[in-house]
Amino acid sequence: MSWLQRLKDGLKKTKEQLVGQLAQVLQPGRRLDDALLAQLEEILITADVGVEATTEIVQALKARAAARGVQDSSAVMELLKEILKERLRPAEGALHLRSDGQPTVFLILGVNGSGKTTTIAKLAQHLKDDFGKRKIIFAAGDTFRAAAVEQLGIWAERVGAQLVHHKTGSDPSAVAFEAVERALREGADALFIDTAGRLHTKHNLMEELKKINRVVEKRLGRAMDERLLILDGTTGQNAISQAKLFHEAVSVTGIVVTKLDGTAKGGSILQIASALKLPIKLIGVGERADDLREFKADEFVEALL
Amino acid sequence: MFSALTEKLNSVLTQLRRRGALTERDLDEGLRQVRLVLLEADVHYKVVKKFIDDVKQKALGAQILESLTPGQQIVKIVRDELVQILGGTRADLHLTQWPAVILLVGLQGSGKTTMAGKLAKYLAEREQKRVLLAAADLQRPAAIEQLRQLGAKLGYPVYAQGRTPLEVAEGALQEARKSSFDVLVVDTAGRLHIDEELMSELQEMKQRLQPAETLLVVDAMTGQEAVTIAQTFDQRLKLTGIILTKLDGDARGGAALSMVTITGRPIKFVGVGEKLEDLEVFHPDRMAERILGMGDILSLIEEAEARVDAKKAEEFIKKIQRESFTLEDFREQIQQLRRMGPITKLLEKIPGMQKIEVDERALVRVEAIINSMTPEERRRPEILDAKRKRRIALGSGTHVSEVNKLLKRFDEAKKMMKQLKGKRFPQIPFGR
Numbered sequence: 166m167s168w169l170q171r172l173k174d175g176l177k178k179t180k181e182q183l184v185g186q187l188a189q190v191l192q193p194g195r196r197l198d199d200a201l202l203a204q205l206e207e208i209l210i211t212a213d214v215g216v217e218a219t220t221e222i223v224q225a226l227k228a229r230a231a232a233r234g235v236q237d238s239s240a241v242m243e244l245l246k247e248i249l250k251e252r253l254r255p256a257e258g259a260l261h262l263r264s265d266g267q268p269t270v271f272l273i274l275g276v277n278g279s280g281k282t283t284t285i286a287k288l289a290q291h292l293k294d295d296f297g298k299r300k301i302i303f304a305a306g307d308t309f310r311a312a313a314v315e316q317l318g319i320w321a322e323r324v325g326a327q328l329v330h331h332k333t334g335s336d337p338s339a340v341a342f343e344a345v346e347r348a349l350r351e352g353a354d355a356l357f358i359d360t361a362g363r364l365h366t367k368h369n370l371m372e373e374l375k376k377i378n379r380v381v382e383k384r385l386g387r388a389m390d391e392r393l394l395i396l397d398g399t400t401g402q403n404a405i406s407q408a409k410l411f412h413e414a415v416s417v418t419g420i421v422v423t424k425l426d427g428t429a430k431g432g433s434i435l436q437i438a439s440a441l442k443l444p445i446k447l448i449g450v451g452e453r454a455d456d457l458r459e460f461k462a463d464e465f466v467e468a469l470l
Numbered sequence: 471m472f473s474a475l476t477e478k479l480n481s482v483l484t485q486l487r488r489r490g491a492l493t494e495r496d497l498d499e500g501l502r503q504v505r506l507v508l509l510e511a512d513v514h515y516k517v518v519k520k521f522i523d524d525v526k527q528k529a530l531g532a533q534i535l536e537s538l539t540p541g542q543q544i545v546k547i548v549r550d551e552l553v554q555i556l557g558g559t560r561a562d563l564h565l566t567q568w569p570a571v572i573l574l575v576g577l578q579g580s581g582k583t584t585m586a587g588k589l590a591k592y593l594a595e596r597e598q599k600r601v602l603l604a605a606a607d608l609q610r611p612a613a614i615e616q617l618r619q620l621g622a623k624l625g626y627p628v629y630a631q632g633r634t635p636l637e638v639a640e641g642a643l644q645e646a647r648k649s650s651f652d653v654l655v656v657d658t659a660g661r662l663h664i665d666e667e668l669m670s671e672l673q674e675m676k677q678r679l680q681p682a683e684t685l686l687v688v689d690a691m692t693g694q695e696a697v698t699i700a701q702t703f704d705q706r707l708k709l710t711g712i713i714l715t716k717l718d719g720d721a722r723g724g725a726a727l728s729m730v731t732i733t734g735r736p737i738k739f740v741g742v743g744e745k746l747e748d749l750e751v752f753h754p755d756r757m758a759e760r761i762l763g764m765g766d767i768l769s770l771i772e773e774a775e776a777r778v779d780a781k782k783a784e785e786f787i788k789k790i791q792r793e794s795f796t797l798e799d800f801r802e803q804i805q806q807l808r809r810m811g812p813i814t815k816l817l818e819k820i821p822g823m824q825k826i827e828v829d830e831r832a833l834v835r836v837e838a839i840i841n842s843m844t845p846e847e848r849r850r851p852e853i854l855d856a857k858r859k860r861r862i863a864l865g866s867g868t869h870v871s872e873v874n875k876l877l878k879r880f881d882e883a884k885k886m887m888k889q890l891k892g893k894r895f896p897q898i899p900f901g902r
């Protein structure tokens with residue numbers, strides 16, 4: 166099955182929902198008028214694109230349609246896709262994987278329940294399957310939530326990674342530090358540091374995150390290779406606030422959008438991509454270790470519209 | 471985060487407040503801003519549409535267009551309407567059966583397992599119930615262990631025997647009956663509303679358990695899809711209520727309005743933190759203000775109202791009714807305004823409002839001009855000729871042009887007040 170097909174399957178339900186709307190928009194003979202623009206606006210807003218970005222996009226669409234003399238509704242749709250793709254293409258970005266023999270170190274962060282722990286398992290699977298990485302270590306940096314360690318432990322077993330963990334309630338920086346030591350000592354290919362879910366507005370918890378970052382950097386003598394923000398694709402406009410504040414705290418290197426196998430469209434990434442210039446590295450389309458996909462702007466837009 | 475939204479609301483207030491008589495188009499413009507605020511709060515597109523239509527009818531009915539404080543009144547109508555929708559239905563738990571089963575359902579990661587622990591604690595401590603927890607999530611790694619640890623922390627038992635979620639749930643119900651527990655809280659695996667198989671499983675479970683409460687647990691940060699999610703879960707399971715989690719962040723929680731509008735199911739509780747005590751009953755008024763991002767504005771309005779001398783306001787209104795409004799009254803009004811505290815201070819309380827310039831010194835000058843007039847001049851400004859105006863300007867350290875401007879303003883205010891006879895305590899058209 167082609168990559169596109171798989172993505173489309175994953176996003177099929179989303180699409181089915183939109184087909185009704187689109188069929189209306191694309192009635193033969195339909196012209197570009199205010200009613201059509203209002204419908205396009207509705208499609209974008211209900212995809213969580215947000216008012217601001219939607220207004221911008223619709224303006225751009227109007228201007229381009231006028232410049233090219235485009236009137237027919239299906240041609241207008243093509244223009245819309247074109248604009249969305251242009252906006253999202255710069256957000257494509259690959260993972261930074263080291264090739265110097267040093268372990269590639271990942272810090273995984275995000276709000277509560279966004280899919281951090283599961284994404285670690287998916288990433289490990291991805292590194293094993295597609296990059297031939299063998300020795301992978303998980304650090305159980307969520308020392309707060311009930312059974313967070315056990316959850317990561319089960320995933321470690323399933324995907325063949327090793328687990329570094331301390332007791333619940335202990336300092337997450339200490340777990341991360343020990344894991345880095347071990348990764349360096351044992352020549353691991355990759356280290357994933359799980360962190361407890363935290364709302365970006367909580368000062369103390371954000372400080373805790375910064376501390377983990379500092380401690381690891383100090384021990385490594387360099388920055389971590391990836392500080393990935395895990396965003397729940399079902400989230401609305403709050404995703405922008407999340408991205409901003411996590412980025413401010415630890416300078417995020419990329420985003421993974423999860424739960425795109427549901428009906429949510431994850432349109433808030435349009436604003437994140439343009440305002441914060443953060444790359445969207447991967448998307449999650451299910452609960453299993455192999456439900457991770459590369460983020461491709463064109464396919465993302467095609468699957469949505 | 472807040473500023474962008476509040477700014478919009480403020481522009482509604484100031485735009486509308488600046489004008490005298492408003493047209494229906496002005497109202498539409500104001501409501502357009504409210505619409506943007508709601509959309510940015512993640513209220514669903516269609517829900518917003520319906521809401522704005524309803525509010526418009528109410529605003530027209532309330533003759534807001536004739537008010538001198540239309541912005542505030544619109545905000546009030548919007549807020550009241552939101553509170554009404556959010557709190558329209560009764561929202562307690564109905565645990566009349568014995569044992570009473572509470573079934574928690576929802577998408578992945580929304581907070582079900584945590585909520586099972588929170589509800590158990592709440593029911594045991596507040597209502598002295600004997601609670602049994604059932605771990606019917608056999609899907610997520612360590613889900614049972616998570617609930618076990620929560621149960622252990624609270625000292626409540628967790629039932630987890632069975633090879634399928636149904637077996638666990640039914641076994642737990644038998645256990646609850648046998649050991650006379652009052653309440654059984656069933657945690658289920660997170661699932662997508664479009665997952666046919668897992669949704670059928672829940673229907674089956676509901677059929678067998680006949681729960682007193684079937685509660686949808688939803689993340690407050692959810693976007694436009696909240697509508698579809700709530701609608702589908704409700705159609706399949708006939709929910710008895712909704713629980714909103716993660717309200718301790720900065721999410722505006724428009725999903726709440728979407729879900730209540732679409733399903734008519736009440737929000738019963740909210741989760742406000744990760745700890746088991748972080749559970750609150752739902753307050754429709756707080757939620758409404760949160761969605762509008764306007765807690766500050768409302769308290770500001772209240773504060774302003776509190777500081778205005780009610781008796782003087784009444785006298786004032788009588789004067790308007792007799793059409794005997796003079797420059798003295800005008801001065802009195804300015805003093806009232808200034809008594810509310812430095813205006814810039816007041817405005818600072820509204821995020822995003824700081825940018826709007828209110829020239830406080832202008833008010834001081836207006837007062838100085840009036841002070842430099844004789845009582846006769848204040849009562850009958852029409853006697854002010856060029857000579858008198860020069861004298862007043864000199865006495866107040868201003869210019870004749872400013873005196874003229876003030877007189878013009880006063881005339882305008884007088885006209886407006888005539889139209890308004892006795893509606894509400896009017897405001898001085900300060901600023902530009």
Ligand SMILES: Nc1nc2c(ncn2[C@@H]2O[C@H](COP(=O)(O)OP(=O)(O)OP(=O)(O)O)[C@@H](O)[C@H]2O)c(=O)[nH]1
Nearest residue numbers: 277278279280281282283362424449450451578579
């Ligand atoms: N449908 C779907 N579910 C997902 C996806 N990614 C994660 N999940 C589910 O979401 C739930 C939460 O995932 P976790 O990985 O535990 O999330 P987390 O961010 O580590 O949560 P905390 O550590 O509690 O903050 C689990 O039930 C996962 O199976 C996805 O891409 N699609």
Ligand SMILES: Nc1nc2c(ncn2[C@@H]2O[C@H](COP(=O)(O)OP(=O)(O)OP(=O)(O)O)[C@@H](O)[C@H]2O)c(=O)[nH]1
Nearest residue numbers: 277278578579580581582583584660716741742743
């Ligand atoms: N800040 C905050 N976090 C919450 C709240 N409720 C739950 N959480 C956190 O959200 C994450 C997910 O909670 P869970 O209870 O595991 O969610 P769930 O719905 O059982 O998840 P699945 O079983 O995977 O579907 C955890 O990190 C919880 O600690 C809340 O009200 N506020």
Ligand SMILES: [Mg+2]
Nearest residue numbers: 281282307313
């Ligand atoms: Mg986790």
Ligand SMILES: [Mg+2]
Nearest residue numbers: 582583607613
């Ligand atoms: Mg759970």
